[in-house]
Amino acid sequence: MTFTARELAERVSGRVEGDPDRRLAGVAPAGHAGPDHLTYVVNEKYAKRLARNEAGAALVPADLDIDGNGTTLIRVDNPELAFSQLISLFVPADAPGAGIHPSAVIEPGAVLGADVSVGAFVTIGRGARIGDRCEIGPGTTIGAQVTIGQDCIIGPSCSLMNGAVLGDRVRVHTGARLAVDGFGYAVGPEGPVKIPQVGRCLIGNDVEIGANSTIDKGSLGDTTVGDGTKIDNLVHIGHNCRIGRNCFIVAQVGIAGSSIVEDGARLAGQVGLAGHLTVGAGATVGAQSGVMTDIPAGELWSGYPARPHRMWLRATSLFYKLPDLARRIDRLAGDSDGGES
Amino acid sequence: MTFTARELAERVSGRVEGDPDRRLAGVAPAGHAGPDHLTYVVNEKYAKRLARNEAGAALVPADLDIDGNGTTLIRVDNPELAFSQLISLFVPADAPGAGIHPSAVIEPGAVLGADVSVGAFVTIGRGARIGDRCEIGPGTTIGAQVTIGQDCIIGPSCSLMNGAVLGDRVRVHTGARLAVDGFGYAVGPEGPVKIPQVGRCLIGNDVEIGANSTIDKGSLGDTTVGDGTKIDNLVHIGHNCRIGRNCFIVAQVGIAGSSIVEDGARLAGQVGLAGHLTVGAGATVGAQSGVMTDIPAGELWSGYPARPHRMWLRATSLFYKLPDLARRIDRLAGDSDGGES
């Protein structure tokens, strides 16, 4: 399956610069693309990589100062977005599932929509409901009463425990665990006593949940993840958290119970949030930060404990100059002592 | 199934204030409870939520200054504990397992106690012993010679590898891995050489292990977790560690090999412990702290590297004032220079 540069440009409303009849048969990174590959560059920095190879065609920003040098350019507003739209022309998605594998165990009362694909060794509990065109990977466990919307892709070896409710077009990657018991104990006279966790885990539409991540069900109420939010691998979200829409939560982030992350917030890798706090809409938290207080909407915070990013930057820069500061104090104290003598 | 406030109060030795015949049919969080819901509040802060809704009944502390305002109050010493005891009246636990699923593979020499439930696609290795009334979730692998006590609940897709020995009433949540090979290598002339890991992983009674957590087996001796200890999701415990009784180990904590956590210690989320050190009995470590030295019993430590909490608090407060301190030094140096001139 090949496409001309002109055909590709039309699909993404791009403008061709160079040979519009160049035929493309595949995709490759800017530094490795050959004459029949489509690639893309997002800014000048990566444009250099393009110069070093012989890419057939490249999606580039409309206003980038670049000369194709034999590579056909397709100018678009957002090369990354255009590329994500074209890539599936060249790289077919995994083969669609082939119906219900005969080994799957589907308990009475479970309801499967049209064209649902269920892999080998899947278990689906009583009363579960799975929407049209969903694909359930091999070895996954769907608990009793779990509800899954339409067009969801659940990877291999996942667990959707009782209490999980998923919207449409949700992707759950392999090994993720949803509606897990939260970490809730009362302290009795003879030690900790488990508080039964009976809430739900509500996942909105178009959410993506990374491999081996865990999201607790609510203790009494619900844990919620809003539409469009993307969660990376090995993330932990505690019970009763409310995660907004279109958030990005990067790998190994941990969010303690009952915290709120508002719409569009971004938590970088390994960030930790204490419980019962709020990260405001559109706020960003820098990698590995430890958040112990609310963060106002729209702000960038970093550090341990997290503070506004510039405040952290300034303090950190002086932290590594502490030996110098200490020496200056020594010297001043010497001067001062000298003055006193 | 409904209960009167009086019936509920009797079960937890509480004192009814308001209508003892109020009928309750379910449970809900304080901010969402309706007229036929039981809820609870632990202190004044949450009492406000109660005031905003129309809960049927609420468990409250015996001495809390609160007026029911139409909500029947049930006064008890520990509302959280009382609630954890009553909740199962309203929310039935997951259906008990229905015997041994025909798809399960149970190798010769494995011994299962009375009323054991084994889910679909479970494998149980030769010589494994599983106590009475245990429930093994679908897709879980129990290795050869593994021993599990009575009344344990092992979730779906867990791995209990050879060397795992569990006490009674242990709960292992979905995706947890026990008795995994530790990270042990000798450095030979041609690079790292794996040291075979041949110890055990001993888990006491009433332990809970969170989803996708990993506990290594001992390298030669044993890794141990004491009775009553609660471990959250995505926790890592390295080989040869000795974790005491009634500890709390919150999500994403990592404990390097051969460290000791004594009885009743609490490690908050994302804490890291270096290897070969001791956290004393009853000590608490603040979230995300990096522990590189022993911590005395009963103390609260925080920070990176961790230090006594007040020491860390004071240093941290000055850390974010470093720009101010530096300016003051500049000014003093100016003064001092002035004095010298």
Add this chain to the structure above:
Amino acid sequence: MTFTARELAERVSGRVEGDPDRRLAGVAPAGHAGPDHLTYVVNEKYAKRLARNEAGAALVPADLDIDGNGTTLIRVDNPELAFSQLISLFVPADAPGAGIHPSAVIEPGAVLGADVSVGAFVTIGRGARIGDRCEIGPGTTIGAQVTIGQDCIIGPSCSLMNGAVLGDRVRVHTGARLAVDGFGYAVGPEGPVKIPQVGRCLIGNDVEIGANSTIDKGSLGDTTVGDGTKIDNLVHIGHNCRIGRNCFIVAQVGIAGSSIVEDGARLAGQVGLAGHLTVGAGATVGAQSGVMTDIPAGELWSGYPARPHRMWLRATSLFYKLPDLARRIDRLAGDSDGGES
């Protein structure tokens, strides 16, 4: 099965000191070894443990100043390495797999080498190739077109997704996920849009990957892990990373996309690496450090953000003395004010 001290010494080119005919029947840690146990000590510190027990024989460094006191000593250059070679004499490895379990689902076009063992409830996708003598644990999913070399051991409940290519003698521990979709999104007018991840995940020879770790496939190109590299539990490696040969990556490390870790580098537990940076060959990064810049080859760095270790040590030591520094500034300011008045 027992061996004399002389027989054991011969296998590791050791020199016997004491009774060469002492018979050994098992292995134990230095503090717990009995008269028929072999143990080992690596330095003087552990030699004390030996003194407290009645070990039959101990591997000790050739030049260690130690008296056996009834324990037969076997002097070698590297006791840990020698021990790792002898241990399998006493502790047989897990029983070799018994062929292809009848429940396994092997799709058309998958090619299995000689003497491959496949556990129960395994799925192997179309076009997958598995080398001679590999063992695949129960419940594992091998995706379409996945390639695995010879003599690999894949644990239970693993996922090797489409795009995974493994060398020879690779060990993948239970719950690990390879060739997972990376965290890549373009931002469109209506929110984040997934960029299809179509690269590969190339794992070299003799690599070990810990339980519940996740390694993303490349977005367009490849994520690579070099020969001999050892990865602990719950590690995350993002898309397009290039990890060199003989690296050690300890538990819960997170490496953001497109970063490079050169040969022989060591990342201690919970280290985080930002994206698009390089840790040079042979460099070491201290536990929990947050790396935001390149690290030169051979250096030891620590801290958040990471800096050369001595720089971090000095700054950290002064961090905890900040209250004292602040008091000295107060005093100087007082002196200075006094001088001005």
